[in-house]
Amino acid sequence: MHHTLKTTLIAGAALFALAACADIEIEGPDAEMSSSQYPGHADTKGDIVTADFASRVKALADDGFEGRGPGTENGEAAADWIADEMKRIGLKPGADGSYFQQVPAVTITLDPTQSSFEISGPKGKLAPQFAEEVAYWTPRFDKDAQQIKNSDLVFVGYGVDAPEEKWNDFKGVDVKGKTIVVLINDPGFIVGDETMFNGRAMTYYGRWTYKFEEAARRGAAAVIIVHETKPAAYGWQVVRNSNTGAKSYLDNDTGNADQVTVQSWITVDVARDLFKRAGLDYEKLKIAANKRGFKAIPMKGLKLNVVTHSNVTHMKTRNVIGVVEGADKPDEYVLYTAHWDHIGIKPDVPGDDKIHNGAVDNATGDAAIFEIAEKFAKAPKPPHRSVMFAFVTLEEQGLLGSEYLAKNPPVPLSKIVAGLNFDGLLASSPSRDMTVVGSGASELEDILASVLKADNRVVAPDPEPEKGSFYRSDHISLAKVGVPMLYAGGGIDLIKGGKEAGQAIRDEYRAKYYHQPTDEYDPNWDLSGPIQNIKALYEVGERIADSDDWPTWYKGNEFEAIRKKSLMAAH
Numbered sequence: 319m320h321h322t323l324k325t326t327l328i329a330g331a332a333l334f335a336l337a338a339c340a341d342i343e344i345e346g347p348d349a350e351m352s353s354s355q356y357p358g359h360a361d362t363k364g365d366i367v368t369a370d371f372a373s374r375v376k377a378l379a380d381d382g383f384e385g386r387g388p389g390t391e392n393g394e395a396a397a398d399w400i401a402d403e404m405k406r407i408g409l410k411p412g413a414d415g416s417y418f419q420q421v422p423a424v425t426i427t428l429d430p431t432q433s434s435f436e437i438s439g440p441k442g443k444l445a446p447q448f449a450e451e452v453a454y455w456t457p458r459f460d461k462d463a464q465q466i467k468n469s470d471l472v473f474v475g476y477g478v479d480a481p482e483e484k485w486n487d488f489k490g491v492d493v494k495g496k497t498i499v500v501l502i503n504d505p506g507f508i509v510g511d512e513t514m515f516n517g518r519a520m521t522y523y524g525r526w527t528y529k530f531e532e533a534a535r536r537g538a539a540a541v542i543i544v545h546e547t548k549p550a551a552y553g554w555q556v557v558r559n560s561n562t563g564a565k566s567y568l569d570n571d572t573g574n575a576d577q578v579t580v581q582s583w584i585t586v587d588v589a590r591d592l593f594k595r596a597g598l599d600y601e602k603l604k605i606a607a608n609k610r611g612f613k614a615i616p617m618k619g620l621k622l623n624v625v626t627h628s629n630v631t632h633m634k635t636r637n638v639i640g641v642v643e644g645a646d647k648p649d650e651y652v653l654y655t656a657h658w659d660h661i662g663i664k665p666d667v668p669g670d671d672k673i674h675n676g677a678v679d680n681a682t683g684d685a686a687i688f689e690i691a692e693k694f695a696k697a698p699k700p701p702h703r704s705v706m707f708a709f710v711t712l713e714e715q716g717l718l719g720s721e722y723l724a725k726n727p728p729v730p731l732s733k734i735v736a737g738l739n740f741d742g743l744l745a746s747s748p749s750r751d752m753t754v755v756g757s758g759a760s761e762l763e764d765i766l767a768s769v770l771k772a773d774n775r776v777v778a779p780d781p782e783p784e785k786g787s788f789y790r791s792d793h794i795s796l797a798k799v800g801v802p803m804l805y806a807g808g809g810i811d812l813i814k815g816g817k818e819a820g821q822a823i824r825d826e827y828r829a830k831y832y833h834q835p836t837d838e839y840d841p842n843w844d845l846s847g848p849i850q851n852i853k854a855l856y857e858v859g860e861r862i863a864d865s866d867d868w869p870t871w872y873k874g875n876e877f878e879a880i881r882k883k884s885l886m887a888a889h
Contacts, residue, residue, distance in 0.1 A: 355382040356395055359406055364696025366689045366853050368845050374403075374685035378658070379677035379839040386676060387662020388566065388635035388711045389425055400638045400658055400709050403688060408695040409640030412706055413728045419637040421711055421722045422569040424630060428455045428562075432627035435582070437471070439620045441595045446588045449666055453561040454582035456626045457530075460573025466580055466624040469497045469539045471596070471617035475607030476501050477532055477541070478523045483515055484610070491614040494537035497622040499592070500529050501607060503549035507784060509608045519783030527716065527789075533578050540580035540622055544589040551785040556833045557583045559674070563664055566715035568722060569632060580624050596620050635659075635711045637719050639728060642694040644704040644863065651706045651729055652863045653737035653801070654690060655720065655792050656683035657713030661833065671835040678827065678837050682848065683740035684709055690856045694863075701863035703735065710792055713741075720792035724799045732888030736762055736862055736869050737803045738855055739793035745843035746823050748850045749809025751778035756788030759877075761869035762804035762858065769857045781810050781821070800881035802870055806855060808847055
């Protein structure tokens with residue numbers, strides 16, 4: 319996310335163009351980083367220390383990796399760097415004799431100069447400005463060009479069908495071939511009704527991924543999501559930076575023909591204009607959509623016309639996997655995960671700096687599990703069980719690397735005892751607590767609580783459940799196949815400054831750095847807080863690795879039945 323542009327824009331743009339128009343084959347673990355532009359490997363200790371953590375964050379956020387874009391030459395060099403670091407500290411290859419698990423993927427890069435997005439109606443055409451007012455793309459790669467002609471618009475509220483909530487925004491309306499306009503987040507959130515869905519905590523129904531998936535199940539031609547900062551949990555710049563360049567998907571034989579033809583977001587100002595053109599009041603309908611029994615409303619006279627021309631690239635990016643082998647039960651594993659990728663170079667963003675270095679997101683997570691991995695690897699005696707470290711790719715494009723890992727695990731899922739995920743450790747002073755995202759899920763939280771109690775600290779629930787963070791990082795891919803996962807982040811109740819100071823750090827990061835070129839390594843960071851939390855999560859993993867216990871999901875959790883079925887099938 320943050321870094322100044324040291325390499326030339328011309329070279330960066332040329333590399334970006336190359337990635338967009340050619341099949342990319344990145345070779346395996348013997349591929350060398352051939353240029354001195356890449357950072358080296360510092361001498362590190364077999365303990366969790368600030369200097370080692372900082373050196374790894376700095377290296378992975380280096381301009382030489384050009385924002386760690388998967389499938390690009392410099393981005394994949396970061397995966398090579400990770401494999402080299404694994405080998406240096408003594409991890410064994412964890413993917414069938416290799417450090418690399420190949421992840422076949424497809425990159426679809428819209429050419430905005432050859433594409434168009436227009437909504438026609440009685441009052442003329444509405445053609446929002448690409449990137450600044452609309453972000454649109456096609457997830458389909460069965461052919462390079464896609465088209466939607468005269469697709470009727472329908473406002474379907476939140477686009478949710480949740481039988482357990484007795485909620486169906488699609489009741490009585492057929493959206494096949496139509497364009498649905500939807501709000502982000504869950505019903506109830508913007509009106510403060512905590513009796514609906516999960517109160518302040520976003521459910522999967524509130525995620526943009528769900529909106530697209532449900533639309534596809536119902537045969538819609540396109541989806542237009544209305545962006546508002548508070549319910550989305552991020553500003554328009556995040557939508558723009560994440561959706562106006564190359565988009566990646568796991569490769570498949572159908573070319574994603576089962577997905578809607580066009581996926582898109584519009585700004586709230588464009589939405590107000592759009593509704594007005596249909597003779598509707600956006601603000602009134604936004605509130606009405608939060609009442610049970612809301613019925614979809616045709617946006618009479620409005621039709622979507624889209625032409626997309628995209629460069630389709632079939633490429634192989636990689637998960638990087640290493641293992642510390644257990645002494646007694648080497649076929650049972652504790653898993654640590656973090657994504658190594660970020661969003662690369664974005665030529666269209668304002669300003670001179672186009673590299674999104676991703677120092678916090680997620681060089682910090684990678685550095686954290688390296689600290690843990692090296693401590694396990696250099697311990698006086700090996701752990702009872704094996705410990706696996708997976709640096710996954712394509713997180714920023716929809717958790718694709720972890721999805722591939724979950725669907726193609728290097729060891730049976732029934733042999734993965736539990737997992738811990740790291741994603742974005744914010745610099746701060748130590749805290750009295752440690753936040754568990756998606757708290758109330760599994761017995762891993764009990765282990766963490768015990769570890770923290772010994773340090774006079776406590777487990778705290780997510781202070782911002784409305785952000786939907788439980789569904790926005792790689793642990794969810796493993797959870798969906800039953801593996802108990804813990805996603806714990808930095809505490810918010812800082813010893814220096816309390817909760818107000820902790821929240822201020824989060825707010826500043828989201829406003830100034832998240833998915834922006836400003837997310838760069840800062841040598842002045844206070845890393846005492848992250849180090850405190852890395853040590854705690856090392857101990858959680860160590861306790862599981864040195865025991866015969868199988869911590870599981872709490873009774874009634876949505877993933878409990880999947881885990882039971884997985885374990886029963888293995889015995």
